[in-house]
Amino acid sequence: MAVNYIVPEFLADNNYQNWSACIKNYLIATDLWDVIEETNEPPSREEAEAEFKAWRKKNAAALHAIQISCTFEKLSQIGETDSAKVCWETLAKMHEKKESVNQDPAGKEDPYKRFLPLCRVIEKGDLNGVKGFLKSHPDAINKKIALGGLTALHLATISDKVKIVKELVNSMSVEDLQIQDDRNTTAFFIAVSNGCMRTVDLLLKKNNNLVTEPVVAELPVITACEKGFRELTRLLYSKTPFELLLPENGTFGALLLHSSFFNKMFGKNISSFIFFAKEYHFK
Secondary structure (H helix, E strand, O other), rough: OOOOEEEEEEEEOOOOHHHHHHHHHHHOOOHHHHHHOOOOOOOOOOHHHHHHHHHHHHHHHHHHHHOEEOOOOHHHHHHOOOOOHHHHHHHHHHHHOOOOOOOOOOOOOOHHHHHHHHHHHHHHOHHHHHHHHHOOHHHHOOOOEEEOOHHHEEEEEEEEOOOHHHHHHHHHHOHHOOOOOOOOEEEHHHHOOOOOOOHHHHHHHHHHHHOOOOOOOOOOOHHHHOOOHHHHHHHHHHHHOHHOOOHHHHHHHHHHHOOOOHHHOOOHHHHHHHHHHHHHOOO
């Protein structure tokens, strides 16, 4: 699926604060933030080839994450650069004076303003801060608190703050875990798309039915398989009712078969694949 789960919305003129926070959390979680934060010159290929190759790989990954989270219009404004740090700093300067945190472009009060402290402590991974805010504002547990219609659980999942996810899940109802953002996406589906095994496990323990809810015509197990998350795919497959994968219930089974074979999900154990294929066709 052509969906970006790094950020809830592509970068625009009025969402830089939330966008940059999401990107930063992603880069920290994937061990790429030091490429942006680094103050020294990158290693020289001639003097330290191994270090240069490691830096080049991380720089490319960070730059790619930033680029795919921007619209084509924003990319054209950045100009050509092969440096993630330069790209990040250019975007920061472009939006220095453009965005107002407290008001939207029409001058109306920002509906998310009162939730900004919660967004900040989630971004920092401050569990005590999250607990303190929710104690004073218990209604925030299932409210949309940020651009894109994100809940606290969505934000904690995107930034892979597992301890905060656990705290939120313990305070939420089974139905709360099915809340969708403005793109009709649950926190569970984001966790699956990002390969966040611990978060997926926490959410399933609270609501096992999450595995049966498709997004954009795909079951979670298919998404995990397409992204090559072998362990996660097997977990979700074990939780997904087999009846959902039968031909009479649509193309879910065929899609999973194709993806599991293409991504070599069964490795050398081809007998498991053959068993699944036979079950699918002859159940």
